[in-house]
Amino acid sequence: MINTEVTIGSLKLKNPVLTASGTFGYGDEVKELVDVTRLGGIITKSLSLKPRDGNSPNRIVETASGLLNSIGLANIGVHAFIKEKLPYLRNLETTIIVNIAASTIEEYCDVLSILETETGIDGYEINVSCPNVKEGGLTFGTNCAMTEEITRRLRLLTKKTLILKLTPNVTRIAEFARAVERAGADGVSVVNTFIGMAIDIRTRKPRLSTITGGLSGPAIKPLALAKVYEVAQAVKIPVIGIGGIMTWEDAIEFLLAGATAIQVGTANFITPSAGVKIAEGIQRFCEEANVRDVRELVGAMRSER
Amino acid sequence: MINTEVTIGSLKLKNPVLTASGTFGYGDEVKELVDVTRLGGIITKSLSLKPRDGNSPNRIVETASGLLNSIGLANIGVHAFIKEKLPYLRNLETTIIVNIAASTIEEYCDVLSILETETGIDGYEINVSCPNVKEGGLTFGTNCAMTEEITRRLRLLTKKTLILKLTPNVTRIAEFARAVERAGADGVSVVNTFIGMAIDIRTRKPRLSTITGGLSGPAIKPLALAKVYEVAQAVKIPVIGIGGIMTWEDAIEFLLAGATAIQVGTANFITPSAGVKIAEGIQRFCEEANVRDVRELVGAMRSER
């Protein structure tokens, strides 16, 4: 028997594969296509205090091996989430991590406090890294002191696993990871999308209504992997690797670079069961490579020359 | 007749297409395959004071729509360049821009001073952004004050066109662009490669000998375009757009985002005449879109909603 369980804070995931926020809805949209109980866990779409309509169209551009998006955190808001989505999620046999986005520290605190009164939530991922909203988002995510402060304030409000999701759009991501570790986070998710842009040369207009957006998908995999490696060298708390993971081979790369768990994002859009397939692939790889505990792979890159 | 000429500092380029440093050798390797006189200009491989062997293999990895490299500025050194390469370049009917890399401010100054005594060089591009060398490279490129200081010192040494090549691996590239503008640069090249990484899961070793390297190619096009746009909003000196430009359509996107000229890098490896084809495509586009001067396209993105 191979152990595939990994731990983030007090949270045990049955396997290291999570679905990334904003790429798996609230988990109920895909029930006909995916057996979600075979995932390590689900991270829900970013929730804000009030519902958000999101940005005006166009919100999506396909680029070379990449996806440029500017959704603008369209979500139903924390109250509707609790009423309409949580009852379904609560009864699933998998870990539920709720992702929170906000424009002020107070809003982060409010949303988390509201969620704290509910059962069925196993942990929080805090999005301080959305490139597609005017307030909050990157203004927080590129400010190290602010990121630290948000973490500190939220830490006071919950004993559940608290994960901060970092942006790659900074010079030294390791500094941010150290700051959130210092402030008491149980883990860091690395990374959110990279700022990108595309122009329609015929109309001369930007392809996204917000001009710039966030790039995800296979194109960013090498970049995300380097960020995960940088962070894993810098902190002791678990790192959750994200960015362009489409196959189990990609996932193993992130584990070797130092990620304790990984998230599957864009891949869900192409194959909603991508996460389950990746979890199976990791298991098979361990069997074949004679790895008895998936944790043996974490940070096991051989960098000696 | 369509005007395709653009100006950077005192330098006139017959068209906006340059070949990017490190992706076109010293210009002589490809003479059987490309009519280099139809390019706007050639930017030569980064030169250092002494020859550099470069990093140990493996130096190259193919990624999804991208190229991860860790060449380590392998080059023949400024003296051999003057002796062996410049005589050929000097007689070409195209603009020659020499790219300089160094580990200290003094070395930058020395190399530039040595080149100043030669004829046939039309301008300099200063590489403060190579991710693949231990000294210099990104230590300079991610330090705004240092970048400004290098520019200031080099400005004192030459009246020729002086271009600083910036790294995208910073939080706010516009600050760097403003600093070099302030220090007297005639233009900024945006961008060098993005830090990336890949692991061979079979051997568990990094695929590059230096662990991390720089990502180029179509994968980074949306990211590079966003950086060009950010810089073009921030400075008045010409911006030279670089990153994943494979086709003339890509080039037009960069012009619309605010680039006065563009550089073709990775595309040369696949089609050494890519730059010439792109120059032709831009010309044809202007004819068909009734644009009589290519400069009308610069920054002409229509961002009103």
Next chain:
Amino acid sequence: MIQTLCHVSSIEHIRSNIYVMGFGSSEIASSSMAGQFVNIKVNETYQPLFRRPFSIYHIEGENVKIIFQVFGQGTKALIQKQLSEKIDVIGPLGRGYNVRDDFETALLVGGGLGVAPLPILTNQLRTKRIVTFLGGRTKEQILPTYLENVQIATDDGSAGYKGTVVDLLEKYLVQEQVVKPKIFACGPNVMLKVLGKLAAKRSIPCEVSLETVMACGIGICQGCPVERTDGRKKYSLVCKEGPVFDVQSVVFPL
């Protein structure tokens, strides 16, 4: 809604760059409603990265057929397929036309390749009186196969009425006595917008099928909003709440 690897069962070259492709899937064939779509991964690479959505065109036994124009990377890859090669399909997706309303005459309107959902719709409207209006730039763009009572409009007059298909429909409505009509349409946004005005003027219920860029097709990316007119909420997702909408409920992005 299932994800399935199915065999390509037919590839027909209809004309110039228009193809009809069939693939075998009893689950999709038996559960598809007119106006729904399938989302196809055209090859196994990241180029293109996304699936491509196609309206369900016709069902023949276990075979589901789509019609498409070769356009960019996705459709170019699609015509590379060989017979009995496998393709990865998710479907049926979205909300189709409502064929159970209280109406007697179905007025089907298709502009260009907007004809795509009309054959399966014609099938599912068997108990109603159907009149079909097809528009195109030239006669080449008119694809009347499987359709009933076809009236044609072309921009250049190379077939049928010279003018737009909406003008043709308007003329028809003026000249004929149409009992309890309902309009079912698909085509370019400009056409649907004008059609919406005509339908409003004449108080005819009208459903239209929309297209947007789609990253997922199943409601998990929030990438396909269309603005609503009814103020209940700002946007609907075309992939999940559509692609068929009451023409008066949406704002057409032009």
Next chain:
Amino acid sequence: MIQTLCHVSSIEHIRSNIYVMGFGSSEIASSSMAGQFVNIKVNETYQPLFRRPFSIYHIEGENVKIIFQVFGQGTKALIQKQLSEKIDVIGPLGRGYNVRDDFETALLVGGGLGVAPLPILTNQLRTKRIVTFLGGRTKEQILPTYLENVQIATDDGSAGYKGTVVDLLEKYLVQEQVVKPKIFACGPNVMLKVLGKLAAKRSIPCEVSLETVMACGIGICQGCPVERTDGRKKYSLVCKEGPVFDVQSVVFPL
């Protein structure tokens, strides 16, 4: 060296996953030296992004042939080609074997698909005595077409000598009187390294063809270094100064 769009003139399935493909280019056909290679853009997409280098296998009139094993994205795309479809080729590239040295017996050594440059080499050595040594894991991997005086070694003994091709060569050198020999080899690095030791011990000149990852194939990326033993400089570029090197001049990365 030219870049040319040429027609695929033949596609032969040799065995299991090995194919020989020909394409018509009189320029490349007439100027290729044994040991040189062509660099092929296997499709028009960015997947794969790079060209793929292949040794020139054989020249037949205007047709240049390569032999390859279907392996990853590049070779998978290559076998999708149809006859007379166009492919984008740059060649001939690199420095081939030196066939003008002062030697009388050419000892050709190929490990697995390292046989690739030996047929054209055999042709260009017409005036010399040739003995060819082929090694493979099993008999399936032995491809003696176009070669002369072939001696075979297989790891599993399914054909010829049971053992490595270098052992076979050594036995041959012990048993036979070989006049003024020179070794020409291509194969996996491990094999070439052992061969280098044998050649040194017996003071036989030996040229080998190397493989590395290549981004450009024409000397402009600096991506394909091989370490030198002679101290003159640290690295040579495999694509430009090679792929053929004196076995004693390079360090084999294993």
